[in-house]
Amino acid sequence: MKYYNSIGPNPRVVTMFMAEKGVKIPEVMIDLRSGENRRAPYNVDVNPAGQTPALELDDGSVLCEVTAICEYLEERFPETPLIGTTAEERANTRMWTRRVDIKICEPLTNGFRYAEGLPLFETRMRCLPEAAAGLKAIAQDGIAWLDPLIAGRNFIAGDRLSLADLMLFTFLDFGASVGQPIDPAFTNVQRWYEQMKSRPSANPT
Template identity: 80%
Template sequence: MKFYTSVGPNPRVVKLFMAEKGIEIPEITVDLRGGENRRAPYNVEVNPAGQTPALELDDGGFLCEVTAICEYLDERFPDRTLIGSTPEERANTRMWTRRIDLKICEPLTNGFRFAEGLPLFEQRLRCLPEAAEGLKATAQDGIKWLDPLIAGRGYVAGDTLSLADIMLFAFLDFGASVGQPIDPANTNILGWYERMKSRPSATAS
């Protein structure tokens, strides 16, 4: 296998996931800032959506979505699952991962793309600068919504680390670096964030 990576929170989700599972896969760095992901051969042979990351499989096929890549790796390397060992656990992880993606990750990322990241993205995809502040506020609303729901929990989906935690951490850490920090009023999220930040995987990724 080969892992096509770049800057940004999406590739970091997979890097965190692999670090937590102790998986090492040879990496190929894609020049995102230079637009390598938006031209051939990458957007023809690897990912027609022109996005990173991507995982090249042993049979020459490609997986190109973060959750699909992580679920595949969890099944391929089943020791210490980060998705779940039972149908109920897997469904719970997928539920929380989906909620986090829709309520926090997507609006946070687009808020950046349409504002601070506009010079990089305006020639690559449809950007709505007028929506940037509203999207950033929507992401903060999502964080505020999640904060009381994780009170008393070790992790987002329960008592064990899962893909939901990894995805949330990668995007909140990215947000902190692009002017979208966590509101200090969200004390449960802040405590969780500091615990995640102290994990070896955070440094390794």
């Protein structure tokens, strides 16, 4: 297999997922800043959507999209389960992953793309600068919604680390670096974030 990596929160989710499992896959770094992902050979031979990450399988086929890649890796490398070992655990992880993605990760990312990231993204995708402030507010609303729900627990989807934790952490960590920090009033999310930040997978050597 071959892993196409880059800067950014999306590929970092998969990188942390593999680290938590102890899985090492040869990687190719794609230079997003120069637009390598938006031109051949990457957007022809690897991902026609021009996005990272991507995982080339042993048969030469390519998987894209964070959740699809992580689901595949979970099945290939079931030790240290991060999605679940039962139908109930897997459904719960998928539910929480979807919730944090829609309520927090997506609006946070587009709020950045349409504001601070506009010089980089305006020639690569349709951008809506007028929506940036609203999207950032929606992301904060999502964090406010989540905060009381994780009171007294260490992980998003219950009593175990899961894909939901890795996804939310990478995006909140990214947000903190681009002007969207966690409001200190959200004490449960802040506590959870600090715990996640101390994990070895969040700080590779």
